[in-house]
Amino acid sequence: MSVKELEREQAPKQAGFGLTGWLRWAWRTLTSMRTALILLFLLALGSVPGSLVPQRSVDPDKVARLYDQNPALAEWYDRLQLFEVFTSVWFAAVYLLLFTSLVGCIIPRTLTYARELRRKPPAAPKHVTKLPHHAVIEHGPGVEEAARRLRRLRFRVVTGDGWVSAEKGYLRETGNLFFHVALIGILLAIGAGSLYGYRGNVLVVEGDGFANTVAAYDRFIPGSQVSAESLEPFSLQLGDFAVSYQVEGEKRGQALDYTAHLKVNDSPSAPARDVDLKVNDPLEIGGTQTYLIGNGYAPVFKVTDGKGQVAYEGPVVCLIEDKATMTSGCVLKAPDAQPAQLGFLLRFLPSSVALRDGTYASAFPGDLNPEVQLLGAFSGDLGLRDGQPQSVYELAPPEKLKKLKPLLMGTSVPKPLAVGQSVDLPGGAGRLQYTGVKQWITLQIAYDPGRLPALLFAGTAVVSIALSLLIRRRRVFVRVTADGAAEVGGLTRTEGSAAGFAEEFADIVKVLSAGEKDVR
Structure with a gap:
């Protein structure tokens, strides 16, 4: 054995870090002030996509429109959970790490501060x-x-x-500690809102109503501790919806004000009261807030089938295709029509005008000259009875339907129907009559028990950080x-x-x- 090998054997072996050492290092790193600030920055940074990217829980129509316009980008957004930022795995991980870091920072600092006060x-x-x-x-x-x-x-x-x-x-350190306690309070308030709160979206047409029950929602996202009995038992009826627009100048057609005139019953036994619901001015009942978040048109149709029976009569909700002019696409389904089910593709033009090339367009978002174009009429199996879910805004696959020819307007560019006009379907298949126009609104109903505590803790954080910065x-x-x-x-x-x-x-x-x- 050489001298060097003997020296290596006799040299004291360096002790390993060990599992306990690594855990202690990880805990100290996590609970350091620098880590807490980094996590707070990441939480704020992670909230940015929630404002820039449409969220499914807030505006599912925009999410669907993004899938239609740019499916590749929408697919990546979905993989990264950017359509559900505040319920995503990565946002929850940052949230929990920040909570743990703050608790680990506050406890030892509070003990040190208590000793300092007695000194x-x-x-x-x-x-x-x-x-x-x-x-x-x-x-x-x-x-x-x-x-x-x-x-x-x-x-x-x-x-x-x-x-x-x-x-x-001494209030400098008090402000510092209360600031961190307030941050924990904000996180707890957000967590309470996620557990015991709920939110949902519903579309209501003029003349229709809504009762705050789970079955009445178009989309309902409850917290894990929410049950059907948790919902506040109120109801509302939409009388009419008024929109005012800029009528001249460079901003012609820009919406100036939205007002939904409601009849509201705070409980089943309470008398109805009149409420004007506006954007950013929610209706609040028992801590539940109702926001006005969208609107559109719902033209009214009457469909008579081949046997002379009324197969459908009522408004049809149309999805907005052009926000500037409120040009909207509509799908009408008459599954009760005989001898075959009927379906229609339509376009609603709120202020219809004829263009030089023979086509038609809407020149203004208000319903100054509301007309409807019949883009296609179909008969056959609409696929509503085969047990497969189907969007109300889409017709069944073309192979299940027969297109009724010719297009009944006489030209390749269908002339719009004015209110009161009708069109007969070929072969005695029936008749479509355009009878009027209504409007629809979308409401977001939200209950968040952590909203007020979060506001109080946020105010405490502002005052505390001011104490920490101003007092020496x-x-x-x-x-x-x-x-x-x-x-x-x-x-x-x-x-x-x-x-x-x-x-x-x-x-x-x-x-x-x-x-x-x-x-x-």
């Missing part, structure tokens, strides 16, 4: 005049008088043999010399606040001098 200010140094701020008062106050005057300035005071030590600014920890010392003079010194314990303390120290000296003019 008395230190004794005055022997050479007070060597402190950053100092002054000498000829014929200054004695120890007891100096202590009394400093207490009047809200200092914590300790006296000794010929000296006075005073300190204040400072100390003042007084030594009474044998000739009756008082040496006064002061310093701050907050970095960067020395300049601001100079003026305060001068005022403290004036109070201690009690009118003495000989201050140097």
